Amino acid sequence: MECNCIEPQWPPDDLLMKYQYISDFFIALAYFSIPLELIYFVKKSSVFPYRWVLVQFGAFIVLCGATHLINLWTFTPHTRTVASVMTIAKVLTALVSCVTALMLVHIIPDLLSVKTRELFLKNKAAELDREMGLIRTQEETGRHVRMLTHEIRSTLDRHTILRTTLIELGRTLSLEECALWMPTRTGLELQLSYTLRQQNPVGYTVPIHHPVINQVFSTNHAVKISPNCPVARLRPAGKYLPGEVVAVRVPLLHLSNFHINDWPELSTKRYALMVLMLPSDSARQWHVHELELVEAVTDQVAVALSHAAILEESMRARNLLMEQNVALDLARREAETAIRARNDFLAVMNHEMRTPMHAIITLSSLLQETELTPEQRLMVETILKSSNLLATLINDVLDLSRLEDGSLQLDLGTFNIYTVFREVLKLIKPIASVKKLHVSLSLAPDLPEYAVGDEKRLMQTILNVVGNAVKFSKEGSITITAFVAKPETLRDSRAPEFLPVPSDNHFYLRVQVKDSGCGVSPQDIPNLFTKFAQNQSTATRNSGGSGLGLAISKRFVNLMEGHIWIESEGLGKGCTAIFIVKLGIPERVNEYKLPYMPKMPTNHGHTAFPGLKVLVMDENGVSRTVTKELLMHLGCDVTTVGSSDECLQLVSHEHKVVFMDINVPGTDSHRITSRIHEKFAKRNERPLIVTLIGNTDKLTKENCMRIGMDGLIVKPVSLDKMKSVLSDLLEHRVLFEGI
């Protein structure tokens, strides 16, 4: 029996069937392509952890697709095989789908967790990004600071520094306005000194003791302040909201202290105020790194300002010094002019004063010689005494003023020491005998008779000292001793700085004058040598004198590189005046005393050319003798010949020079010269040939040279000439005397 399942080719409701058929087809298609797509894309992506899930899913889909595909055949009558295939497919599909469904339960949470991880990573990435941004900004800030610092520190001009700071800050931070308020001189107000936008800010001041300002000054951080603060009201009020304002203090250093970390705590610390305003219509805010930048820059500005201040200071000091220099120079020149003027004045006055004085003294002394009544005589004597005193005074003053400015120089000369002392004694004896004082002089035996020094001034000094001794003694005796000071005695405890060193041509003369007068109290001793200072005791008031004597003596002694001092045991115990002066030892006393001119030393010639063997050829006997003597005088070993033949016979290599006195340079001299040349082939064996000739001209000279002579001398020959000729000759081996 045939199955009744004969399907009509297309059943009556075949529209629906048709649609189902198409749908199934498309489903199958889709179901086959989806896994393909999946596989394709998964293959493309390298990171997909759940491959096996995909496989599963793929299988599921494929089987579904297969089912639908196989379904296509069921629309038409189909065989059992198809049915079984369909069944298998369906069974498999069911299996796989169930497995997949079960799998999905496990997989989906995992997948979801992947998602969360992805989110987490994304967040992390965002965070890192942020941090990167921060670091970058910080680095940029640092760069800005460095750049700003460089800009700021590249100049030492205060204004430039501040201007540059504002400009650079404005640029770096894109500020709307940047301003610097400097404290005024009084320190009570802040004055607007520099702004970024306005070129010349008007002197707009704000009192310094504002709470906001105090707040800013109290910390070294940048502080956000309100835009309404008086220091921040820099821009005209705009329509927009003013941007944020920050203010920071700028320390103004007076010291050169660059250690930012340890500001010295000064009581009067001055600050300037820097105000920075962000653009008003932006929503920008002050970031931390920007504030740090501002602070860092401010510190640098402070340092740069202090540098600038130091520079200004040093420039000012230098200018001051230069001015002072100029002034000093001027003063010096004026002083020099003054001194010159004074010297001129003194010189003139000296002469002017001395001339009348001289006249007075001379005429008075002449008057004294004439017939006078006792009253007249007394008057004349007084006149004479007074004028003598005046003359002495004038001399003293002149001397002292010259000594003062060091223009006095010693007149050195050789003199007899004994004479000097005898003179002094002669001068002082009359006065001493009037006062009934006994004067004794003792000169050491080792005192040299003659010495080199300033005789006049030495006598003046001795006279002064002795005169003082006499003046201040009313009775008793005066002892004068003079001897050569020995090194041990030279070192006096009273004069530790005086360390004389005797040498070969100097000696130190020590003179002591002891008197038995009124003495000097120890405290007065230092004043004795000062000008015009006098012992004010009544006894001495009448003795006259200007008090210049010892001062002048001291100056003279100092000029003679010596030392003078007074020793006294006290009032009434007398005193001893001691001085040491340096005198020279004269070289040769005879030379000074007698006009002795030694004869030209004869010995000096003998050592000039000792043993030099020479040959003299001269036909003229007299001339030959003279030349021989001349050369012998120079120490030569002279052989003389009278003819050219003898010359040629006797000449040998021992002779260093051959002098030929040829009256006429002719064939004879030519012959001799050439023969000598022949005889001594070697140059250094041959004696030098020199001709003496009475007068000569260029032609003769050339002839001589041509013949082969080594030298030519023009007669007359003096000793000096011969000497120099010989030395030249022997040195250069040729001599042709210039005519």
Place this chain on the structure above:
Amino acid sequence: MEVVQMQRGLVDYTKTLFMECFLDAQFLQLQQLQDESNPDFVFEVVSLFFDDSEKLLNDLSMALDQPSVDFKKVDAHVHQLKGSSSSIGAQRVKDACVTFRNFCEEQNIEATLRCLQQVKHEYYLVKNKLETLLRLEQQIVAAGGSIPMIEMGFLKTINMKGKHDSGVVYTVETYGVFCDSTSIRSL
């Protein structure tokens, strides 16, 4: 003291000789060369000069007496005499010889004869003077004094003046400055 007077006298005499150009600087040179090692040098040289000159003058007289004068020979003799006199510092003689030689070149017999006379005249003059000088020196030495030297500065002055005409008298000052500074050489 006699010696001093004699010394002064010698100096004065020497001065006049220089002034009158009998002697020139060369003579001073000779005096300079005289010293302890050769105390008679000047005397020797002067004597030699006298002998030489006598001989030469005789030869000259003979040569010029010849009928035919051999001017070459005459010239040679005169040359010799010129050499000797210039070596000793006899200035006038030397100058006369120069003139003599000039005329010899011209071969002028009369002139040469005249020159010969002139030379002889000058020679005898200077011989006389030199003998006096030497005598004075000997007297001083005998009396125990020493011969005063003329300063070298004098020499320089003469040398600087160079050649001069016979008969020109130097100013006293020139001599005075130098000649007065005599030195006493102790014996």
